[in-house]
């Protein structure tokens with residue numbers, strides 16, 4: 001078996017919250033991920049480019065550009081690429097239902113997995129207002145909940161017209177660290193609630209920089225995390241099984257396997273070679289799942305789940 005044909009291939013890959021144009025973006029790791037993994041369909045679930053930050057000061061290193069060119073190339077070579085803009089790249093919402101260099105722009109989408117699950121794909125920022133007022137809304141019920149989603153849209157449109165930035169959930173959370181866990185929980189519940197109303201089997205979102213895959217009521221809630229801190233992607237295997245990949249951890253495992261001490265250096269060369277080593281090292285004769293380099297989410301607790309730029 002050669003390294004060439006052991007590259008994992010997935011039916012679908014979801015990534016979001018890359019925040020290209022900011023210093024926090026882990027673009028090298030993402031390029032590495034995009035080089036090491038192939039898929040039939042890629043979903044870009046919002047906040048890929050941080051338009052808000054770029055407007056303030058231009059920051060566009062080569063690695064950030066490489067993310068874009070890599071994805072465009074995948075699209076050109078026949079992969080389906082669907083971009084669902086988020087609040088940080090909402091400039092692209094003007095282009096919803098258009099196609100750019102083979103990339104489809106959608107406000108949201110329904111993805112059907114190989115085993116027939118219907119998944120709503122959304123960025124998730126429309127729930128900011130719901131999260132902010134979750135405590136009150138629990139008392140006021142569904143009408144108020146819908147109103148909060150609507151108001152959030154107008155609220156941010158008004159802020160934009162007045163020249164303010166987007167109201168940032170993470171900035172809000174920073175001042176309320178104690179409540180962060182509660183906010184994440186409120187967000188997850190709000191998204192799951194919306195999915196239930198859309199009569200889908202599950203939902204894939206981003207926005208809060210907190211990767212997750214779990215059942216909430218009857219709905220499968222998936223959050224593909226971010227590429228600022230956790231460097232996570234959600235993938236669908238060819239049988240329809242969904243899995244969260246923690247790319248930084250998989251890469252660090254590859255580093256420690258060869259006894260490297262430079263695991264924290266982001267731009268180290270020869271990463272593809274290391275990943276091949278990692279894969280061959282973790283491929284026992286009888287466990288096919290290890291060949292795809294699977295790492296479970298369970299053993300990788302993220303201590304600081306909230307990104308700086310949700």
Ligand SMILES: [Mn+2]
Nearest residue numbers: 047086207310
């Ligand atoms: Mn966002």
